[in-house]
Amino acid sequence: MKNVPQVKLGIVAVSRDCFPMELSVSRRKAVVEAYKTSKGDIYECLTTVENEKHMEKALAEVKEAGVNALVVYLGNFGPETSETLLAKQFDGPVMFVAAAEERGDNLINGRGDAYCGMLNASYNLALRNIKAYIPEYPVGTASEVADMIGEFVPVATALLGLKNLKIISFGPRPQDFLACNAPIKQLYNLGVEIEENSELDLYAAFNAHANDPRIPEVIASMEKELGEGNKMPGILPKLAQYEITLLDWMEEHKGSREYVVFANKCWPSFQTQFGFVPCYVNSRLAAMGIPVACEVDIYGALSEYIGTCISGDVVTLLDINNTVPADIYESEIKGKFDYTLKDTFMGFHCGNTAICKLTAGTMKNQMIMARALEPNQEPNITRGTLEGDIISGEITFFRLQSNADAELTAYVAEGEVLPVATRSFGAIGIFAIPEMGRFYRHVLIEKRYPHHGAVAFGHYGKAIYNLFRYLGVKELGFNQPKGMLYKTENPFK
Helix, strand or coil: CCCCCCCCCEEEEEECCCCCCHHHHHHHHHHHHHHHHHHCCCCCCCCCCCHHHHHHHHHHHHHCCCCCCCEECCCCCCHHHHHHHHHHCCCEEEEEEEECCCCCCCCCCCCHHHHHHHHHHHHHHHCCCCCCCCCCEEECCHHHHHHHHHHHHHHHHHHHHCCCCCEEEEEECCCCCHHHHHCCCHHHHHHCCEEEEEEEHHHHHHHHCCCCCCCCHHHHHHHHHHHCCCCCCHHHHHHHHHHHHHHHHHHHHHCCCCCCEEEEEECCCHHHHHHHHHHHHHHHHHCCCEEEHHHCHHHHHHHHHHHHHCCCCCCEEEEECCCCCHHHHHHHECCCCCCCCCCEEEECCCCCCCCEECCCEEECCCCHHHHCCCCCCCCCCCEEEEEEECCEEEEEEEEEEEEECEEEEEEEEEEEEECCCCCCCCCEEEEEECHHHHHHHHHHHHHCCCCEEECCCEEEEEEHHHHHHHCCEEEEEECCCCCCCCCCCCCCC
């Protein structure tokens, strides 16, 4: 995916001057060896930081090496001033982790006390208002630290992406979609840039791409992708023209940013003026790593991009849409899967989910829009959705949102898409999340979240949760297990 940053890791060992520096050096080498053996490449800074002069030298070395995500490794107690200044002056995500003691017969000269030093490091980070990634239990052997660094990589990827992200939107939210409000102050706090445009800007750009010589090539790509699902080939030229329009706008409007996502108006006047539904194009851009959120959902686009960075895979944005009928639950789910009816729901959108995440994708028209715009006639301007059941497997449902009071909030829940036919339309799946009924009431409703949620295909809850904590999200919801009451949950059943 071209729209996602590549992390180049570096590690700097730090050492308290009253502890043997050799201890930090040898432990750093062991971590580097363990990481390269099991995970991948990492730049080993050979300067061990004992004071501020060392810090400046190490900083210059990692910058020269192109490191964009740094591991500060406490091989012993560590120098709390210089190690935190290193984090402050490094322009990128920073992780702090510490060495465990190795052997019971080496606790005189071989004892590092990094367990203690991590406490001082965290305190000094707070004093200096420095954000840093600290693992759940940040002390370990070389192999354990290597695993912790591996968990840092997706978080660092998302942080680098947000730092260089521009969200481009077209049009205001549709009427009665106040839930997708987007106070922009928190975007700036996150380091995200926002460019808001009129639908007229998009319409003018689209018309300027009429007869673009690249259209046939894009049509051929669409035909190959759709295969037998290409049921409405007559709409492909307009869709290809629209895809080129968005990609060109992205390149021309990046400005100082490296990465771009969209949040676009897609109804009701879109169909009457553009002459199609944009869902299929949105799905194709999502597959390229360029999410396009429906209905000008700016924080939905932001959430999708976070999922793209963390998973390294295609994501989607869905309505938390409708309940599963009891007869489908009784015949297809009960006794086969360990979920109650209230644990299940259907996630749906018109057709924005990439074809690689559908069991079979078919080009269709948007049925709901057709009821109002093209009743009782052959579909024309409502063509352009990609429909099909979403593939079964593990998922993470999540959202980062600035609420109506401009406070940053978020939720994350792991679950799965069940291998059960939906018998419905759109891009849709039957989702199951443990204790979804309680989560729905005491997080989604109680905390006033909109109906859109981002979906990553796999279990990425730990990384997403860690990212949200790094970003300073104070109100962070999740699907709490039985016996763990929400603050608003009635204890009297």
